Amino acid sequence: MIRPSPADVVVIGAGVVGAACAWHLARMGLSVTVVDRGPVAGGTTGAGEGNLLVSDKAPGPELELALLSLKLWQGIAEELPDVEYDRKGALVVADSAPALRGLLQTAAKQRDAGVQAHPVAATALAEYEPHLASDLAGGVHYPDDAQVQPMLAAARLLAAARDLGAQLRCHVEVTGLLRSGERVTGVRTRAGDLRSGAVVNAAGTWAGEIASMAGIRLPIAPRRGFILVTEPLPRVVRHKVYAADYVAAVESDDADLQVSPVVEGTAAGPVLIGSSRERVGHDRTISVDVLRRLAAAAIRLFPVLAGVAAIRAYRGFRPYTPDHLPVIGPDPRSPGLLHACGHEGAGVGLAAGTGHLIAQSVFGEAPDLDLRPFRPERFA
Amino acid sequence: MTATFNLDGRPVPFRAGQSIGAALIAAGVLSWRSTRQGGRPRGIFCGIGACFDCLIMVDGRPNTRACIEPARDELDVRRQDGNGHAELTV
Numbered sequence: 001m002i003r004p005s006p007a008d009v010v011v012i013g014a015g016v017v018g019a020a021c022a023w024h025l026a027r028m029g030l031s032v033t034v035v036d037r038g039p040v041a042g043g044t045t046g047a048g049e050g051n052l053l054v055s056d057k058a059p060g061p062e063l064e065l066a067l068l069s070l071k072l073w074q075g076i077a078e079e080l081p082d083v084e085y086d087r088k089g090a091l092v093v094a095d096s097a098p099a100l101r102g103l104l105q106t107a108a109k110q111r112d113a114g115v116q117a118h119p120v121a122a123t124a125l126a127e128y129e130p131h132l133a134s135d136l137a138g139g140v141h142y143p144d145d146a147q148v149q150p151m152l153a154a155a156r157l158l159a160a161a162r163d164l165g166a167q168l169r170c171h172v173e174v175t176g177l178l179r180s181g182e183r184v185t186g187v188r189t190r191a192g193d194l195r196s197g198a199v200v201n202a203a204g205t206w207a208g209e210i211a212s213m214a215g216i217r218l219p220i221a222p223r224r225g226f227i228l229v230t231e232p233l234p235r236v237v238r239h240k241v242y243a244a245d246y247v248a249a250v251e252s253d254d255a256d257l258q259v260s261p262v263v264e265g266t267a268a269g270p271v272l273i274g275s276s277r278e279r280v281g282h283d284r285t286i287s288v289d290v291l292r293r294l295a296a297a298a299i300r301l302f303p304v305l306a307g308v309a310a311i312r313a314y315r316g317f318r319p320y321t322p323d324h325l326p327v328i329g330p331d332p333r334s335p336g337l338l339h340a341c342g343h344e345g346a347g348v349g350l351a352a353g354t355g356h357l358i359a360q361s362v363f364g365e366a367p368d369l370d371l372r373p374f375r376p377e378r379f380a
Numbered sequence: 381m382t383a384t385f386n387l388d389g390r391p392v393p394f395r396a397g398q399s400i401g402a403a404l405i406a407a408g409v410l411s412w413r414s415t416r417q418g419g420r421p422r423g424i425f426c427g428i429g430a431c432f433d434c435l436i437m438v439d440g441r442p443n444t445r446a447c448i449e450p451a452r453d454e455l456d457v458r459r460q461d462g463n464g465h466a467e468l469t470v
Contacts, residue, residue: 130470231443232416234469269416269463304468309443 006195007033007167009362010187011202012174012210014038015045016150016348017340018202019157020355025200026164028359033196034166035189037173040158041151043204044347047316049227049264049272050150051240052349055090055142056247058106059113061373062325066346067114068369069353070144076352077148080156084149084267091120091128093139093301094244100137103244107140116143131236131304145240147264150348174203177213177337184214184336198362200338205282205319207327207341211376214334218327219379220342222317226276226287228294231309232269240264241301246275250345251324255279257290261297263305271305273298275345282317318345321379328354328374329361338362339376385455387412394451401427401434401446412436412446416462436460 009025011018014036025032036042052073057063077085094100107117120139125132128141158168169191178186178193186195201210211218242262249260255278262274276290291313299306321327321342331337340358343350353369360367384391385400387409394403401424404412411421413435425433429448438444439456442464 131468231465232463233465234463236465236468236470308465311443 006186006197007031008196009033009198009200010035010194010196011200012036012187013202013204013207013341014040014154014158014168014170015043015202015204016041016154016157016351017045017204017343017354018200019154019161020351021200021202021340021358022161022166022355023157024355024359025362026161026166028363030362032161032166033169033194034158034161035169035172035174035187035194037171039170040168041154043206044316044318045150045154045204047227047314048150048345048348049274050084050148050153050348051346052146052148053090053240053346054110054115055092055117055140055145056242056250057110057346058247059109061369062346062350063110063113063115064369065326065350065353068356069350070146072352072356073146073148073349076153076157080160083153083156085146086148086267087144087146088239088264090142090145090240090242091125091139092142092242092244092246093125093132094137095135095300097137099244103140106247117141118143129238129241129302131302132241133301133303141239147240148348153348174210174213177210179214182334184334198336198338200340200358202340204341204347205317207319207339211331211339214331214337216331216333216337216376217379218339218341218376219322220327221279221320222282223320223344224276224278224280224283224315224317225274225345226290226294226313226315228273228291228298228310228313230271230273230305231311233265233271233308234269235265236304237263237265237271237302242275243297243301249275249277252277253322259290259293259297261294261301263298263301270311271308273305273310277318279320284315286313286315319347320344323378326350326354326374327376328357329367329371329376331376333377383451383453385451385453385457387457388459392457398451399447400436400438400449400451400455400457403451404446413460414462419462435464437464
């Protein structure tokens, strides 16, 4: 049974976003209980690459959140042990002159917004990535992009929150919200009711189902992606390397399959190859066709990978919103309920800032970022 | 005449249907790979293709599981150092 005494805040979801919310709230002295129907990092968090990216974001609210998060992640990496924080940087490459022009224009706008973005001439690409295809048109280097091991990051944040008194209840499913009129006053779970002053919905691709328990519509849909994993290699890929058309694929509203190569090495040796996007619900079927396309796109960037074995593949589901922005903050339609969800493929990167903004909201402080672009009622 | 494959150039006999790993153990060879991080010796662990501990180079292909790879006449089998892809280091 869950302890019957009320918590200040219940966080639904033990992924990296819920973990970051719990950690920020616990540090501000609140009693926090995190509930998840599965294990820590059992959803999107555990199926991604742990990217902390600014390179793939156009100037706007998401980039501002990413910049805030990047700063906060640096502090978290200093404070928490072994989350495998690696400021590896990204190299975005273009394979044609028009693609390069578009990439350089994007980079110029990003620089105006405070992002470090250095153009790299075609002849200089090999200095960054010696194995890169030799016929590319050029690229842009983003030194601030970083990575954490996402499952470790979620686990360490939760462990640090528990050191501050937070409770973690895995394998406890929320079946309803406790309400007093419109106000949310806790959660109903299969292990009993848990009353709280506030409830944070960090349920990832299932956040819409949690919202519906309060009679609220939150259009969050799963967007499937596969990652292909090679056998362990020496460091053949130094940065996160991706094609300039990746940003267009991310920003697309198309439900059909899109593939855009994203290639990066890992500390353990395997190279990770993404990315694919398709809206097919929570269908977990492995698609050999998608894997084949991922492999071909990666070989286009790094021909050396043609002679390397892929040893496995995995898939995950990004929590997609129709305008590609996360949902962060109190829901005016249901006092006591806050949302921290809908981060699509950027949830690890954006988690640190999201947790910070949620903690500010719970305390009624003015948030460091304008939350209006992220407001939950914008879809109504 | 006994069928053999070569381990680092030295002939190793095998019986029809035997795996490379089984033939190596029968020949008294217990370790043929060094680990990526610590350079520690590795050979057969699970013996059924699940653990990927017994990796070896076969005809130039690294990361082949010795325990399930059938031995064949004249195969060029070599011990594997680390990930077996040192040639890709830059």
